[in-house]
Amino acid sequence: MTTLCVAKHFSSYPGGRFKRISEFSGEEFRDDFLAPAIRRGDKVVVELDGVVGYGSSFLEEVFGGIVRTMHWTDREQVNKHLKIESSQESWIFEVNQYIDEALECENSPETAQKKAIR
Structure with a gap:
């Protein structure tokens, strides 16, 4: 098991969604830390604690983005590879919303059609 503490291993000041927009972006954390570990x-x-705060774009890009990147289609796959910890229940709730939305999108007929074309 690998533990990634955002504040300790990445930044106490997480940025926005994309690398091209801000330092310490969700895209950077996902691509350079989370995805390689998975x-x-x-x-x-x-571990989400220890930071000044999170923008919704950071959290969506990390956690919705990892679902899209890994092409996970159900909670079982997510739970096999990922666990979120925080003393802030609102952060865990928000992260789970982004995961659920990404799973829903991965299972949509439009996404299935795109996968069939690949």
Whole structure:
């Protein structure tokens, strides 16, 4: 199991959604920290505490984005690879909303059609 503490391993001041827009972006955390740990086969615990705060764009890009990147289609796949920890229940709730929305999108007929074309 790998633990990624956003504040300790990344930044106490998480930025916006994309690398081209801000330093310490959600895209950077997902691509450079979270996805590589998951690809190694580890279950990854992401600790959200210790930061000044999060923008919704950061959280959506990290957690909705990891669902899209890994092409996960159900909660079982998410729970096999990812655990979110925080003393802030609102952050966990928000992260889970982004995961659920991304899963819903991955299971949509439009997404299935795009996958069939690939």
